[in-house]
């Protein structure tokens with residue numbers, strides 16, 4: 332079995348070492364621009380360049396070393412539909428998302444952001460605490476990661492809400508779905524957490540209109556993709572005070588350009604797309620298991636639905 336490996340950062344050695352442990356029967360070919368590779372059975376990629384498409388169009392399946400597949404699906408039919416694209420299912424990202432989002436929610440609920448500002452100004456003063464029952468958390472996307480985030484928040488006793496494409500039931504969570512459910516979901520969410528895949532339906536979803544439906548003083552946490560947010564509209568809503576603050580891990584252009592106005596807005600907390608990093612060992616182990624299942628004709632989890640885009 333031959334596997335074509337692409338790493339945008341060029342750091343292939345640690346991946347090869349882990350694969351030699353978990354999939355010793357495979358031989359690897361490293362993809363290099365301008366060099367013709369030998370035919371391979373599978374490809375393991377993250378955000379491959381367009382120049383790799385001829386090779387990707389000839390494998391039995393493509394394994395994405397991340398949860399989001401937008402960087403692959405942007406190539407449309409250049410990756411033939413009959414080639415399965417298989418994404419990571421959690422692979423250690425759920426726990427990281429749970430940590431990141433819980434930290435951001437508690438920071439806002441306990442007003443640590445306001446206390447940080449006060450401390451910098453040398454101010455010693457108690458601020459009125461927020462009521463837990465007024466601090467409903469609404470999670471957009473109830474997939475592998477959204478569910479894990481909700482589970483992590485449950486012990487704190489906030490009202491919990493979730494929005495998905497299809498109808499769901501989750502203990503202790505008010506679930507909404509589809510376009511019809513979005514309005515009510517937004518109107519009751521004091522904290523909006525975005526955990527959606529980026530698809531034509533979710534692109535720009537968090538715009539002026541939908542931000543305006545959140546209660547005054549709402550918070551936004553985006554750990555999905557930058558293109559879910561209409562960035563200038565979010566900034567305007569923060570400046571107007573309707574949105575109290577935002578924690579953003581992802582942006583339309585990454586790295587976030589030095590001139591981007593988000594850098595100058597103290598109510599926006601910026602992190603460089605680190606809310607859930609790909610954990611190499613867990614990912615290699617999961618991909619190795621899935622390749623064996625694929626080879627033996629067993630069902631494989633996390634195959635992307637090309638029509639839905641996730």
Ligand code: NAP
Nearest residue numbers: 398399472473474475476495496497528532554555606607
């Ligand atoms: P997932 O398991 O595929 O779950 C996606 C969820 O979104 C599902 O609940 C799905 O609804 C819902 N959804 C999709 N389209 C929708 C629509 N049009 N309307 C309403 N709900 C919709 O995905 P995941 O593994 O949780 O990952 C989610 C995303 O997180 C990834 O796609 C990626 O972009 C992002 N991510 C970011 C980082 C980071 O470091 N910042 C790391 C990992 C992942 P149904 O359940 O009804 O299908």
Ligand code: GLV
Nearest residue numbers: 396397398399400
């Ligand atoms: C990271 O952003 C991922 O989609 O895994």
